[in-house]
Amino acid sequence: MRFSITTWNINSVRLRIDQITRFLAEQAPDVLCLQETKCPVDQFPEKPIRAAGYDHVAYAGMKGYNGVAILSKLPLAEIDIREHCGKADARHIALRIGPGAGEASGLRIENFYVPAGGDIPDTALNPKFAHKLQFLAEMRAQAEKARAGAAPTILVGDLNIAPLEHDVWSHRQLLDVVSHTPVETATLEELREAAGLVDAARLLRPQPEKIYSWWSYRSPDWAAADKGRRLDHIWLSPDLAPTCRSVEVLRDARGWDRPSDHAPVTAVLEL
């Protein structure tokens, strides 16, 4: 069966609910994983999402910040909202695709929103950067443990790191910029390898192709300047990697009216 999954940092699920339903109508992935919903759970806009044919939803949220959600056409099971670094800050939701979903049954999905890390790449001067590295360390410890379980796994999310040289518009100019510093890129690559997961985008589209999923709001003409970074990722367990047929960034969505600063990233698998 064809199975598609999208990750998208939406930067407010309530403000951009019409963009979400447009995306679901036009692209119709089986599963849409959102980050930065910025929405308390009692205000999550379930109705228009269900009306779009996504009857199975799971989400974690809080007032003002963070928040992750998984919207699915297929049944969900074992929904698990995880805490990290001693904070209940709605940055991670894990689940399985439920029984009755054909070949997708039992697929494990992990949706992460990794802390951005502030402006100064120094753990002594910037507690937010220390939090980011601590969060990554916990992700790694957990992923290494889960590896033994060996369920087919898709890990997605806004990982807030562009790990490779061609994941940013200028490797040299971003080496001191949080999201592309050597400590972050090395930590993320080591974490991915320790987890035994494959970077789906680079499996199909190796360097030196430039791939971006985020463009700053602060750029007056983001499309012409094209100073992007690949912060949003889809990782696959080794059993799933050979089934991956495509990974695409829907750059058009960055140009929609009042857009998120992130574009959706979609992987298609043939299970």
Added chain:
DNA sequence: ATGGTTGTCATACAA
């Protein structure tokens, strides 16, 4: 070297 924009929640703060 600096400031540039956006969202939430109401005044800074995070990104």
